Amino acid sequence: MSAVVDDNVIHALPLAAGDGARTLVFGPGGPVALDAFLRRARELAVHLPEARHAILLCEDRHRFLLGFCAAALRGQAVLLPPSRAPACIADILARHPGSHCIDDEAIDAVVPFDAPGPACEKTVALAENACAGVRADALAVVGFTSGSTGTPAAHPKTWAAFRTSTAQNAAALRDLLPTGETASLVATVPPQHMYGMELSVLLPLLAGFAVHAGRPFFPHDIVRALHEAPAPRLLVTTPIHLRALLDACEADPALAPPPLAGIVSATAPLPAALAAAAEARFCCELREFFGSTETCVIASRRTARDEAWTPFPGVRLQPRPGGTEVHAPQLAAMVVLADLVELDDAGRFLLRGRDADLLEIAGKRASLGDLTRRLQAIDGVVDGVVFPLEPDPANGVRRLAALVVAPALDEARILAILREGIDPVFLPRPLRRVAALPRNATGKLPRDALLAALRDPGA
Numbered sequence: 034m035s036a037v038v039d040d041n042v043i044h045a046l047p048l049a050a051g052d053g054a055r056t057l058v059f060g061p062g063g064p065v066a067l068d069a070f071l072r073r074a075r076e077l078a079v080h081l082p083e084a085r086h087a088i089l090l091c092e093d094r095h096r097f098l099l100g101f102c103a104a105a106l107r108g109q110a111v112l113l114p115p116s117r118a119p120a121c122i123a124d125i126l127a128r129h130p131g132s133h134c135i136d137d138e139a140i141d142a143v144v145p146f147d148a149p150g151p152a153c154e155k156t157v158a159l160a161e162n163a164c165a166g167v168r169a170d171a172l173a174v175v176g177f178t179s180g181s182t183g184t185p186a187a188h189p190k191t192w193a194a195f196r197t198s199t200a201q202n203a204a205a206l207r208d209l210l211p212t213g214e215t216a217s218l219v220a221t222v223p224p225q226h227m228y229g230m231e232l233s234v235l236l237p238l239l240a241g242f243a244v245h246a247g248r249p250f251f252p253h254d255i256v257r258a259l260h261e262a263p264a265p266r267l268l269v270t271t272p273i274h275l276r277a278l279l280d281a282c283e284a285d286p287a288l289a290p291p292p293l294a295g296i297v298s299a300t301a302p303l304p305a306a307l308a309a310a311a312e313a314r315f316c317c318e319l320r321e322f323f324g325s326t327e328t329c330v331i332a333s334r335r336t337a338r339d340e341a342w343t344p345f346p347g348v349r350l351q352p353r354p355g356g357t358e359v360h361a362p363q364l365a366a367m368v369v370l371a372d373l374v375e376l377d378d379a380g381r382f383l384l385r386g387r388d389a390d391l392l393e394i395a396g397k398r399a400s401l402g403d404l405t406r407r408l409q410a411i412d413g414v415v416d417g418v419v420f421p422l423e424p425d426p427a428n429g430v431r432r433l434a435a436l437v438v439a440p441a442l443d444e445a446r447i448l449a450i451l452r453e454g455i456d457p458v459f460l461p462r463p464l465r466r467v468a469a470l471p472r473n474a475t476g477k478l479p480r481d482a483l484l485a486a487l488r489d490p491g492a
């Protein structure tokens with residue numbers, strides 16, 4: 034058996050917090066208490082192979098939590114792939130030799146949910162280690178950037194860092210909830226994404242929240258999951274899921290979620306108009322979180338009212354050429370993000386895009402973010418994105434391309450409308466209509482997927 038937590042380690046943190054009788058996971062199968070969950074995690078841990086890392090591919094959040102805790106009990110760090118694509122998994126396996134994969138089927142084969150597994154000597158030993166906790170300096174997770182700007186980069190996180198960032202996240206949501214209460218979470222974002230890990234895995238484990246076992250994607254599924262959640266309820270989502278839910282509820286008044294204590298959004302910029310419409314429709318406050326795989330969540334804002342972001346306590350930003358230095362309690366060292374920020378006198382900040390998003394063509398300047406917003410604002414455009422192509426090797430000129438979802442408009446009409454508001458040198462050519470943008474599970478657009486859709490818009 035691989036290394037397990039030493040009972041005598043001074044700097045130990047509990048694997049999970051709260052009373053053993055509290056609900057950790059809920060869903061169609063009913064509530065699962067923390068004690069019962071930990072027993073099942075220990076049963077699973079006994080059967081894990083010797084390894085330093087485990088890749089968690091579980092789609093079901095209950096099973097993901099089981100795999101995560103079982104790996105921790107065996108001293109294994111979890112690798113969070115940015116995609117389930119076979120090429121992505123193969124790349125991570127190649128970069129971390131000897132790793133093993135855990136998916137929903139593998140967990141069901143070892144610890145089926147309909148029958149408890151037998152106790153054994155190893156299970157008892159792991160039970161003692163679960164009580165002792167995990168080392169504060171032990172590696173918990175290796176997260177990977179989405180690949181939207183190139184090859185996914187690895188970012189390790191310790192249990193101590195997660196403990197600190199989880200406390201920050203819980204504090205940022207506390208005023209949405211009745212005094213002394215925690216929430217039932219329904220999350221549309223996968224746990225493999227760092228935002229999903231922070232809000233739908235760590236908040237339940239370390240801050241006493243409960244979480245829905247599934248990952249609802251379509252509006253009807255989201256509403257059904259919310260009805261299965263005890264009050265107070267928090268919806269953890271993304272702009273793309275939120276827009277779909279709002280549109281569906283407006284189209285079908287019978288499709289109504291129960292009262293919500295609040296909504297949290299992240300992974301992509303949230304338009305203020307969408308935030309205001311969601312608050313009006315669902316009668317609750319919407320908080321947008323700002324963070325990254327590198328930093329975890331570091332700031333929030335009420336997007337319907339505020340443009341500026343409020344950093345979490347202890348977070349300090351320092352603009353620098355080409356990006357921003359981030360100092361935060363959960364970071365062992367300063368991290369540099371590519372985001373450009375403007376600080377105000379109150380310590381808040383405005384996002385001004387990214388250095389890589391700023392374009393200079395023929396001596397003129399523009400922002401990719403602004404060009405994309407102009408495209409998405411066209412009446413009849415459902416979704417769209419503008420992105421740069423590699424410079425022409427013959428003359429070094431960089432061209433722009435665009436993908437757009439606009440069933441009732443043709444390419445010529447879209448370009449004509451864009452031409453009214455932007456300089457011709459920034460018109461995207463080619464501009465291709467597609468049935469849907471190649472967004473991943475969190476709404477991001479990996480560059481290789483954009484290029485593939487550009488080559489074959491009908492794929």
